Amino acid sequence: xxxxxxxxxxxxxxxxxxxxxxxxxxxxxxxxxxxxxxxxxxxxxxxxxxxxxxxxxxxxxxxxxxxxxxxxxxxxxxxxxxxxxxxxxxxxxxxxxxxxxxxxxxxxxxxxxxxxxxxxxxxxxxxxxxxxxxxxxxxxxxxxxxxxxxxxxxxxxxxxxxxxxxxxxxxxxxxxxxxxxxxxxxxxxxxxxxxxxxxxxxxxxxxxxxxxxxxxxxxxxxxxxxxxxxxxxxxxxxxxxxxxxxxxxxxxxxxxxxxxxxxxxxxxxxxxxxxxxxxxxxxxxxxxxxxxxxxxxxxxxxxxxxxxxxxxxxxxxxxxxxxxxxxxxxxxxxxxxxxxxxxxxxxxxxxxxxxxxxxxxxxxxxxxxxxxxxxxxxxxxxxxxxxxxxxxxxxxxxxxxxxxxxxxxxxxxxxxxxxxxxxxxxxxxxxxxxxxxxxxxxxxxxxxxxxxxxxxxxxxxxxxxxxxxxxxxxxxxxxxxxxxxxxxxxxxxxxxxxxxxxxxxxxxxxxxxxxxxxxxxxxxxxxxxxxxxxxxxxxxxxxxxxxxxxx
Numbered sequence: 001x002x003x004x005x006x007x008x009x010x011x012x013x014x015x016x017x018x019x020x021x022x023x024x025x026x027x028x029x030x031x032x033x034x035x036x037x038x039x040x041x042x043x044x045x046x047x048x049x050x051x052x053x054x055x056x057x058x059x060x061x062x063x064x065x066x067x068x069x070x071x072x073x074x075x076x077x078x079x080x081x082x083x084x085x086x087x088x089x090x091x092x093x094x095x096x097x098x099x100x101x102x103x104x105x106x107x108x109x110x111x112x113x114x115x116x117x118x119x120x121x122x123x124x125x126x127x128x129x130x131x132x133x134x135x136x137x138x139x140x141x142x143x144x145x146x147x148x149x150x151x152x153x154x155x156x157x158x159x160x161x162x163x164x165x166x167x168x169x170x171x172x173x174x175x176x177x178x179x180x181x182x183x184x185x186x187x188x189x190x191x192x193x194x195x196x197x198x199x200x201x202x203x204x205x206x207x208x209x210x211x212x213x214x215x216x217x218x219x220x221x222x223x224x225x226x227x228x229x230x231x232x233x234x235x236x237x238x239x240x241x242x243x244x245x246x247x248x249x250x251x252x253x254x255x256x257x258x259x260x261x262x263x264x265x266x267x268x269x270x271x272x273x274x275x276x277x278x279x280x281x282x283x284x285x286x287x288x289x290x291x292x293x294x295x296x297x298x299x300x301x302x303x304x305x306x307x308x309x310x311x312x313x314x315x316x317x318x319x320x321x322x323x324x325x326x327x328x329x330x331x332x333x334x335x336x337x338x339x340x341x342x343x344x345x346x347x348x349x350x351x352x353x354x355x356x357x358x359x360x361x362x363x364x365x366x367x368x369x370x371x372x373x374x375x376x377x378x379x380x381x382x383x384x385x386x387x388x389x390x391x392x393x394x395x396x397x398x399x400x401x402x403x404x405x406x407x408x409x410x411x412x413x414x415x416x417x418x419x420x421x422x423x424x425x426x427x428x429x430x431x432x433x434x435x436x437x438x439x440x441x442x443x444x445x446x447x448x449x450x451x452x453x454x455x456x457x458x459x460x461x462x463x464x465x466x467x468x469x470x471x472x473x474x475x476x477x478x479x480x481x482x483x484x485x486x487x488x489x490x491x492x493x494x495x496x497x498x499x500x501x502x503x504x505x506x507x508x509x510x511x512x513x514x515x516x517x518x519x520x521x522x523x524x525x526x527x528x529x530x531x532x533x534x535x536x537x538x539x540x541x542x543x544x545x546x547x548x549x550x551x
Contacts, residue, residue: 003206006172006175006198007077007198007202007205008078008171008172009170009172010242011074011078011170012078012168012169013242014243015035015037016165017217017244018034018217019034019035019038020033020034020035021033021034021217021218021244021246022034022246023037023247024070024071024246024249025246025247025248025249026066026248026249027248027250027251027261027262028251029067029251032071034244035163035165037071038165038167038168039155039163040068040075041071041074041075041078042155042159042163042167043151043152044075044134045078045079046147046151046155046158047144047147047151048081048106050143050147051126051141051147052141052143053106055080055081056080056081056082056177057082057105058082058102058103058105058181059072059082059104059105059106059107059108060084060085060098060099060102060107061108061109061227062085062086062090062095062113062228063088063108063113063131064088064110064251065226065232065249066132066249066251069108069131069249070227070241070247072108072134073227077198078170078171080173080177082179082181083179083181084098084099084102084180084182084183085183085228085229086099087183087229088228089539092117092118094191095113095117096117096118096121098191099122099125100123100124101410101411102124103124104122104124105124105126105127106127106129107122107125107128107138108129108130108131108134109129109137110130110131111130111132114128114137125138125140126139126144127139127140127141127144134148174198175197175199175202176197176198176199177197178195179196179197179198179201180195180196180201181193181194181195182194182228182230184356192409192415193411194356194357194359194406194409194410195408196359197406199403200358200404200405200406200407201234201359202403203359203402204234204359204360204404205234205238205242207379207381208234208239208361209239209242209243210380211364211366212326214269214270214325215239215245215269215270216245217244218244219240219245219269220245220247220248221236221240221245221247221248221270222250222259222262222263222268223236223237223247224236224254224259224273224277225272225273229356230354230359230360231272231330231331231360234359234360234361235360240270248262254277256280256281256284259277259281260319263319263321264321267322268321268324269323269325269326270324270325270327270328271327272327272330273327273328273329274329274330274331274542277542278334278338278349279334279335279338281319282338283338283491283493283494284493289312309345310345312345313347316345316347324348326348326350326367327348327350328349328350328351328364329349329350329351330352330353331542331543334351335468336465337467337468339372349370350364350367351370351374352375352376353375353376353441356406357405357406357419358400358404358406361379361404362375362378362379362382362384362400362404362439363375363376363379364377364379365377365438371434371438373440374438374439374440375439375440376439377437378437378439381403382400382401382402382405383402384398384399384401384433385399386398386399386431386432387399388432391432391433392432395431395432395442396432397426397428398427398439399421399426400424400425401423405425406425408420428444429444430442430444430448430458442458442460442461443458443459443461444460447459447546457484457524459476459477459478462477462484462516462524462526463477466486466488466512466513466516469512469515469516470508471490471494471498471508471512472491473488473489473490473491473492473535474489474536474544475487475489476536476544476549477526478550479550483528484525484526485526485527485528485530486509486513486526486530487532487536487549488509488529488531488532489531489532489534489535489536490509490531506529509529509531513529536549
């Protein structure tokens with residue numbers, strides 16, 4: 001694929017070059033060819049223009065992943081409006097606040113979300129449209145209802161002959177002009193509106209195009225991550241779309257069963273996901289099989305071992321559709337036990353690192369080059385520095401500069417100034433870097449706990465070790481009056497499968513803590529545990545909302 005100069009050129013070229021190919025599908029629902037997407041974008045452009053939407057006006061989108069969500073987003077950015085994706089998991093009062101804070105004039109929204117909203121509290125809106133068919137839900141300007149009611153006729157007037165690939169031309173944006181306000185999902189606090197430019201999006205997109213060359217026109221891909229989150233929007237939707245791929249959206253909650261069905265049908269070459277989904281699949285599909293006595297014996301016989309691991313790898317490849325070339329995992333570190341197992345069978349996975357403020361890419365390495373515990377090397381057009389006298393051996397705060405870095409936080413100069421210093425942005429992540437430039441995340445500066453004698457304790461590192469122990473589902477390490485407490489949500493599926501009684505769980509967890517403490521320095525040992533009876537509350541990208549559990 002030749003290098004284009006901006007994302008709108010990539011989008012228009014992809015539509016023209018793949019006119020009759022399938023573009024977007026709601027899994028078990030409707031499908032749209034690239035020509036269908038182009039027609040819908042053209043109609044929305046007419047709607048925007050005739051109702052007075054100008055370049056730079058804000059258009060909010062709040063709904064579950066779907067083809068129509070993706071089309072509304074593409075229409076906004078190719079028109080020159082500023083897209084405001086809002087996570088559909090947000091509560092109603094938060095959605096009201098974000099629509100108002102962004103000053104959005106239009107809102108594309110799911111019916112199930114809209115019925116819980118109060119339009120009177122969203123004063124900036126001129127109208128709201130149902131994502132599934134773009135019908136009007138709210139109209140504060142009669143021009144909108146007039147245009148919407150005769151949109152097909154207006155489309156016929158603009159394109160009286162036929163609508164052809166030559167009609168697909170989109171405006172050429174300035175690299176520094178605003179394209180998206182993306183509100184962070186808030187694992188450590190409240191949402192901030194990240195301002196991403198067309199240049200930020202182009203740099204991210206170009207890196208995906210240059211680095212993931214095995215994805216070709218017509219290839220299928222399952223989009224599981226929320227489109228309102230930059231990881232899903234950029235790597236799972238925009239990047240395969242401009243390559244002419246066929247993207248299937250999971251419109252239902254992505255449970256392991258639903259995901260397996262989609263993989264079997266689509267047979268993706270590339271899977272983009274968060275650790276939790278991969279860990280659940282490995283724990284439910286593979287580990288129980290490895291726990292059988294005969295399997296344990298065979299895995300210790302060298303020649304049988306290699307053959308057996310090859311068969312396990314093939315079985316796991318089949319679980320992912322049989323056509324897999326790479327899994328990219330982001331959003332958090334991978335469970336140590338799962339990572340070690342995947343490395344042992346030479347499974348094609350890699351762990352990347354991104355953040356909304358970089359739209360989202362920061363670091364990546366293809367699976368053949370990836371190193372244990374690392375999240376890859378800094379991406380193209382970006383620079384990094386670690387505030388440490390010896391970044392190889394002593395962790396420090398990671399700072400970034402380059403084409404992916406945001407303009408700042410919308411209407412929040414104070415927060416913007418807090419993270420920028422001479423165009424360098426403070427990520428808030430504590431990192432190390434080896435001699436070859438591979439990055440290792442040790443924890444968040446915000447979550448770092450100061451030990452009794454001033455030692456830095458990174459709870460995420462302890463949690464990774466604890467999560468790899470028997471019968472631990474997930475955990476959180478918190479500081480309570482100078483004592484480290486482990487909050488543990490047990491792996492209940494495994495516990496039930498093994499026939500372990502509820503009364504035995506706490507004793508098993510205390511055994512885990514004893515073993516863990518033997519491996520930890522004295523200052524970072526766990527003093528006590530608390531068994532959680534429900535999963536930790538999470539953000540839509542499946543990070544634990546840590547701030548809810550701090551004392």
